[in-house]
Amino acid sequence: MPPPPPPPIPSPELLSTLQTALRTAHLPPTTTWLKTFLTSTRPSTPLPALIKTATFRLLTSDITQTLSAPSSHLFPKDLHGSAAAPASRILKGPITVMVLDIQDVGKSQWSQIEDLEAQARGESKKGHEMIRVPVELATTSTSTNPNPNPNPSSTSTAAVTTTGAGAATASSGPFKLHLTDAACTQTYAFTLSPVQGISAAMPIGTKMLIQNVEVPRGVLMLEERNCKVLGGKVEEMEKAWRAGRLGRLKAAVGVGEGDRGGGG
Amino acid sequence: MVQILCVAEKPSIAKAVANHLAGQVTTTSARGIAWIKNYEFNFNFNAWGHSSVCFTSVAGHVYEKDFESRFRDWQGCSPQALFDAPIVTTVANNDKKAIVRNIEEKARSASILYIWTDCDREGEHIGTEIREIAMKTNRRIQVVRARFSNIERAHIINAAHHPFALDERQAAAVQARMELDLRLGAAFTRLQTLNLKPIIKHLLTEEKSVISYGSCQFPALGFVVDRYFRVKNFIPEPFWGLRLSHTKDDIKVKFNWSRNHLFDRMVTTILFERCLTARTATVTSVQTKATSKWKPLPLTTVELQKMGSKYLRMDSHRVMTIAEQLYTKGWISYPRTETDQFDPAMDLRTLVTRQTQDPNWGLFAQNLINGGFNQPRSGRNNDKAHPPIHPVNYVVGTSLTEEERRVYEFVVRRFLACCSEDAKGSQTTIHLLFGSEIFSATGLIVLARNYLVVYPYDRWESSQVLPPFIHGETLVPTELRMEEGQTTPPGFLTEPELISLMDANGIGTDATMAEHIAKIKKRNYVMTQPRGRNGGGGRGGTGNADAPAREGQGGTGVQEFIPTTLGVALIEGYDKLEFEKSLSKPFLRKEFELQMRAICEGRSTKNDVVHQELEQYQEVFVKTSQQMGVLKAVRLFPFTTFRSCIRNSAMDSCVSDHLIEYRYRTREC
Numbered sequence: 015m016p017p018p019p020p021p022p023i024p025s026p027e028l029l030s031t032l033q034t035a036l037r038t039a040h041l042p043p044t045t046t047w048l049k050t051f052l053t054s055t056r057p058s059t060p061l062p063a064l065i066k067t068a069t070f071r072l073l074t075s076d077i078t079q080t081l082s083a084p085s086s087h088l089f090p091k092d093l094h095g096s097a098a099a100p101a102s103r104i105l106k107g108p109i110t111v112m113v114l115d116i117q118d119v120g121k122s123q124w125s126q127i128e129d130l131e132a133q134a135r136g137e138s139k140k141g142h143e144m145i146r147v148p149v150e151l152a153t154t155s156t157s158t159n160p161n162p163n164p165n166p167s168s169t170s171t172a173a174v175t176t177t178g179a180g181a182a183t184a185s186s187g188p189f190k191l192h193l194t195d196a197a198c199t200q201t202y203a204f205t206l207s208p209v210q211g212i213s214a215a216m217p218i219g220t221k222m223l224i225q226n227v228e229v230p231r232g233v234l235m236l237e238e239r240n241c242k243v244l245g246g247k248v249e250e251m252e253k254a255w256r257a258g259r260l261g262r263l264k265a266a267v268g269v270g271e272g273d274r275g276g277g278g
Numbered sequence: 279m280v281q282i283l284c285v286a287e288k289p290s291i292a293k294a295v296a297n298h299l300a301g302q303v304t305t306t307s308a309r310g311i312a313w314i315k316n317y318e319f320n321f322n323f324n325a326w327g328h329s330s331v332c333f334t335s336v337a338g339h340v341y342e343k344d345f346e347s348r349f350r351d352w353q354g355c356s357p358q359a360l361f362d363a364p365i366v367t368t369v370a371n372n373d374k375k376a377i378v379r380n381i382e383e384k385a386r387s388a389s390i391l392y393i394w395t396d397c398d399r400e401g402e403h404i405g406t407e408i409r410e411i412a413m414k415t416n417r418r419i420q421v422v423r424a425r426f427s428n429i430e431r432a433h434i435i436n437a438a439h440h441p442f443a444l445d446e447r448q449a450a451a452v453q454a455r456m457e458l459d460l461r462l463g464a465a466f467t468r469l470q471t472l473n474l475k476p477i478i479k480h481l482l483t484e485e486k487s488v489i490s491y492g493s494c495q496f497p498a499l500g501f502v503v504d505r506y507f508r509v510k511n512f513i514p515e516p517f518w519g520l521r522l523s524h525t526k527d528d529i530k531v532k533f534n535w536s537r538n539h540l541f542d543r544m545v546t547t548i549l550f551e552r553c554l555t556a557r558t559a560t561v562t563s564v565q566t567k568a569t570s571k572w573k574p575l576p577l578t579t580v581e582l583q584k585m586g587s588k589y590l591r592m593d594s595h596r597v598m599t600i601a602e603q604l605y606t607k608g609w610i611s612y613p614r615t616e617t618d619q620f621d622p623a624m625d626l627r628t629l630v631t632r633q634t635q636d637p638n639w640g641l642f643a644q645n646l647i648n649g650g651f652n653q654p655r656s657g658r659n660n661d662k663a664h665p666p667i668h669p670v671n672y673v674v675g676t677s678l679t680e681e682e683r684r685v686y687e688f689v690v691r692r693f694l695a696c697c698s699e700d701a702k703g704s705q706t707t708i709h710l711l712f713g714s715e716i717f718s719a720t721g722l723i724v725l726a727r728n729y730l731v732v733y734p735y736d737r738w739e740s741s742q743v744l745p746p747f748i749h750g751e752t753l754v755p756t757e758l759r760m761e762e763g764q765t766t767p768p769g770f771l772t773e774p775e776l777i778s779l780m781d782a783n784g785i786g787t788d789a790t791m792a793e794h795i796a797k798i799k800k801r802n803y804v805m806t807q808p809r810g811r812n813g814g815g816g817r818g819g820t821g822n823a824d825a826p827a828r829e830g831q832g833g834t835g836v837q838e839f840i841p842t843t844l845g846v847a848l849i850e851g852y853d854k855l856e857f858e859k860s861l862s863k864p865f866l867r868k869e870f871e872l873q874m875r876a877i878c879e880g881r882s883t884k885n886d887v888v889h890q891e892l893e894q895y896q897e898v899f900v901k902t903s904q905q906m907g908v909l910k911a912v913r914l915f916p917f918t919t920f921r922s923c924i925r926n927s928a929m930d931s932c933v934s935d936h937l938i939e940y941r942y943r944t945r946e947c
Contacts, residue, residue: 102555119542122515122765128508190542204545206714230548235714267513 028052028061035065040110040223040244041072044082073221073246077112081196089199094232102230110244113220114200115192115255116212118185123263130260185214193222193234203234211243212236218255219248280326283388283419284333285381285408287395289314290606291429292335295394298434299331308334309383310376316384324439332384336377339400340407342370343460357468358903360461361896378411385412385419392441393423397663398614398789399878402445403452409444427663428611430670450884451877457888458870459493462895466491466861469899470848473906478844489848490801493867493895494786494794496852499803500862501779502839503849505771512767518546518760520553522710522717525756527745533710533717533755539763550760552713559712561751566707569722570700571738573729575618575657576666577692579788580781582613584774585692588836589735590684593806594773594792600685601667609673610689614789615664618657620696624665627651630697632672633690642732646697654696668693688735695733702726703738708747712755719744770838772809784868803845806837851909852902861898869894 029048036043043051051068059067072080087109118126132138189212191203203224205212211220221244228235286292293315296303300319308314317333349355349363369375385391391412395401402423409421422441426433470489478489519539523532540546553559575581579598586597601613620626630651633643669690675683703724710717721744730738771779776795780786786794798804841849852862859865870891876882902909 117542119540119545120537122517122541124513124515124765188537188540188545190545202544204548230552231544233544233548267515269511269513 031061032065032068036068036072039065039069040087040108041069041077041081041221042083042087043068043072043080047072047075047080070246073244074219074248076219076248076251077110077196077221078194078198081110083110083196087195088197089195089201091199093199093201093229102228105224105227105229105234107223107225107227109195109224111193111195111222111224112248113191113216113218113222114194114251115218116214116216117190118187118214119190119204120187121185123267127260127263127267127269130263187213189214191236201232201234203236205237206235207237209236209238209241209243211245212241216243217247218252219246220244221246279320280323280329280390281388282321282323282326282329282331282390282392283381283384283412284331284392284394285412286333286335287401287404288337288606289335291394291396292317292333294429294606294608295434296331296333298429298431299333299438308376308380310379311373314377314380316380321438325441326390329390332388333394334380334384336381336395336404336408337373339404340369340374340378340411341367343367343456345460345464352468352472357465357472358896358899360465360468361892361899363461365457365460381408381411382415385414385416388412388416388419391419391421393421393444394426395423396612396614397425397427398612399448399452399787399874400789402448403456405444406446406449427615427665428670429605429608430611431608433670445878447878447880451874454877454884454887454891455874458891458895461892462493463491465899466902469903474910477910478847489844491861492794492797493861493870494780494790495798495801495803496848496861497783497785497864497867498776498780498794499798499841499845500849500864501776502771502798502804503841503846503862505768505775505839506841506846509767509770512765514764514766515541516543516762516764517541518543518762520546520550520715520717521759521761522553522559522712522755523757524559524710524753526747526753529742529745530756531708531719531742531744533708533719536716536718543762546760549713549715550758553715553758554713556713557754558752559710559717559755561708561747561749561753562711562716563709564706564747564749566704569703569705571703571730571736572700573655573695573698574692574733574736576620576654576696577668577689578616578618578657578659578666579614580616580777580791581618582667582689583792584777585688585735586685587773587777590688592681592684593795593837594777595796596681597685598792600681601689604678604682604686604689607673609669609671609686611666611668611670612664613667615667616659616661616788617664617666618659620654620656620665620668622653626654626668626697629668629670630694633669633694635672636675636690638687639691639694639732642698643694646694650699651697652699666696691733691735695729698729698732699726701728701730701738703740706744708744710753710755712758769809770807770840772836772838773806774836776839783864784871785864787871798845802842803848804839804841806839809836809838854908854911855902855905859894859898861902866894866898 029052032048032052033042036048048068051071055064055067087107089105089109186208188205188208191205191212192200193203194200211222223242223244224234224236225240225242227237227240284292284295286295296317296319299321300317302319304318306316306318308316314335314337317331319331319333320328321331322328343365344350345360345363346366349360355363369378391409393405393408395404395408405423412419412421421444423444424437425440425442426437467488467490470491474489517539518541519537520535521532522535523530525531537549540549582601583594583597586592587594590597592600598613601610604610605613627647630643630646634640634647636643667689669686673686675687678686701724703722703726705723706721708719710719720741722739722741723743724738724740727738730736773795777791780791780794781788785791799806849862852860873882873887873891877884877887
């Protein structure tokens with residue numbers, strides 16, 4: 015009886031090569047994560063594919079659980095002000111952050127509630143007048159990620175995006191984001207000018223890389239030059255966020271559920 | 279001599295056309311009906327030479343369709359039976375019987391029946407009715423129809439020389455519509471009335487009133503109710519903005535923030551502080567360019583109705599009635615048209631010339647003739663039947679009623695504006711970069727008012743003169759303020775808005791929309807009130823992106839619609855049934871309207887359309903009857919109006935900088 019095959023033990027070289035590659039991609043994983051990851055892959059997997067798969071999994075993970083960044087790649091501890099902290103500072107970074115919430119501050123919350131409710135009824139607007147559209151047309155804007163393929167081929171790793179930019183959500187913002195770094199330090203950010211990839215359709219759990227960003231009063235001023243959307247999302251967070259969005263908006267303006275039109 | 283029987287749609291047209299064609303007319307009353315006249319005269323038609331003409335008329339539709347008598351009794355059958363109950367055609371009353379007899383008699387000796395009904399779908403259908411009557415006594419009579427769009431003499435004579443064939447497709451579309459309206463209207467009205475009347479008796483004005491259903495009226499009512507709830511449910515929210523002003527050469531220039539306003543105080547405060555920190559602003563661009571305000575498009579029915587409620591203090595139904603009268607008298611062209619482009623071959627200058635004698639706009643017209651004339655802009659719509667509404671002949675205002683005068687004046691001014699030139703101006707835009715924020719100011723100088731001279735319904739005024747700014751110049755803005763405001767609810771639906779919605783959603787045709795609106799008022803489903811009495815009237819710098827633009831600048835008499843308790847209950851009831859195609863929504867009716875078009879274009883037939891539509895509505899009917907409980911359960915809350923006037927506290931707090939005083943305060947309401 016042949017002995018069972020030994021569990022694959024990743025060679026130290028492989029470990030460190032991977033680690034370097036992922037660090038270069040600004041996604042330095044914890045050693046635990048990396049080891050678990052390697053046990054779930056076949057030893058015969060070529061290195062480039064291995065890096066891609068790891069990148070993809072990290073992008074779809076909760077970075078507060080999976081990343082281990084040096085303090086230079088984290089928000090400073092006194093981000094939210096201490097006696098010594100300046101009112102405005104520059105964060106050099108690069109810091110990998112994850113989106114926990116996004117709000118369109120260019121539109122009133124009430125109008126966003128109206129849009130969401132109309133969408134739920136299969137109605138939409140065209141031009142400045144209210145126009146109703148058949149349900150089939152409206153539903154496409156609420157569908158989410160069409161490509162949940164966990165083992166992406168070629169270069170689509172960073173391209174986990176939703177198709178959700180429907181007519182009602184094509185707002186240009188600006189947006190206020192709630193971000194976290196790998197060490198659970200959270201803060202707000204504001205899109206000072208439009209940043210490619212940041213929109214109302216952006217999935218929760220999207221990873222971004224920020225560098226040389228100005229931070230007045232603890233709020234990051236995002237611009238195309240200091241912020242790069244790496245992509246990804248966290249499925250459970252995204253689902254919970256979408257499901258609770260109408261309720262949150264209503265709570266924010268002070269209406270309870272169960273009013274007319276409530277719940278859709 | 280050939281004998282020709284001409285029949286118009288109404289007595290006034292018969293009279294007008296006969297007078298244009300005839301040298302000498304003998305007028306007699308039709309037997310048994312004094313107000314229908316027969317005009318007899320001779321006319322030399324290109325097609326038939328010297329002919330003896332008898333010109334008479336009907337008075338709208340001759341025949342009436344109804345269910346066989348046993349289905350007319352409400353208790354006698356279930357409402358659903360009306361979907362396929364046999365329909366009989368009858369002549370409505372004694373007057374109409376006399377009209378039929380008159381045509382029958384006159385047709386006997388005529389060899390040609392020349393139909394002069396209005397050139398639209400209804401007219402085409404009435405034409406087929408007239409043909410049917412004439413052929414009863416003269417099976418070999420040759421049938422032709424005149425094509426005309428106004429009652430101006432040359433136009434009428436030209437039409438008389440160029441007969442066309444009746445358009446059978448348009449007539450078939452009307453037949454389909456009539457059958458569907460009858461069946462659907464009766465079936466749903468009975469269903470609703472039988473089931474709901476006991477519950478809402480107290481809301482009905484009369485004991486015998488019914489809760490009537492119309493496939494256009496319900497979606498129209500749906501729009502009114504929808505807006506009512508948007509106003510009623512509206513929750514105001516605060517927003518914050520930055521306002522910059524800079525005094526240069528003793529001129530205080532106000533700059534607008536490119537972000538307009540944000541719904542987040544923290545972010546706005548940070549941006550405000552960043553501006554303060556930057557201290558100096560840079561002029562990033564100074565652009566002066568020629569600009570123009572476009573003259574209006576040629577006038578369509580929908581546009582006339584909208585403008586009527588905005589500027590003429592009449593509702594759409596009234597405007598149409600008046601326009602109809604002006605058309606019959608030969609002053610304006612046919613007022614039911616979708617066309618917003620003039621045929622290039624049309625002689626517009628002659629029409630302009632006729633207006634030169636007016637004391638008010640005569641000089642303007644004269645200037646057009648003296649070289650100021652410009653071909654009107656062309657819109658995208660052409661119904662291939664009628665030109666845009668335009669004045670045909672000149673009439674002195676004093677010989678018209680006050681309402682006629684207003685409508686005529688509007689039609690003339692609109693037409694002259696179309697033939698004039700765009701207003702020209704020069705617009706300067708200055709952009710400032712302050713911190714990370716962009717501010718801009720615009721100055722407009724109107725150089726030539728052109729069409730605006732004759733068209734006071736549009737406004738375009740020069741703004742303040744801007745002092746010179748140079749690209750790249752840096753300056754320390756005199757004042758920067760952070761202001762707080764609050765969103766205001768939209769206003770209740772106005773008639774122009776309702777017409778736009780109906781138009782965009784295919785509810786009714788341009789010819790029938792005004793009637794549907796009048797009906798929902800008459801049936802006590804909606805009420806009207808002058809705009810701005812209640813609810814969200816004023817809208818200065820609000821967060822309402824879709825607030826109607828530039829609506830009724832105070833006291834122009836725009837009416838707004840508010841649903842009655844009954845109207846709300848009906849729409850809420852149907853909404854609660856949650857059909858994919860609810861009767862309160864426009865989808866079903868839009869399809870219906872598209873099908874009518876398909877018949878007219880020969881893509882479908884009357885039978886197919888009727889069959890298909892009945893099937894669709896019957897499905898809704900069955901579901902509605904099954905879920906009548908839901909409809910009955912709708913709460914009937916008492917009608918209320920809203921006074922959601924928004925006030926802001928005028929709280930001042932100052933933040934000063936060493937050099938300049940910046941004020942940071944909330945805006946007074």
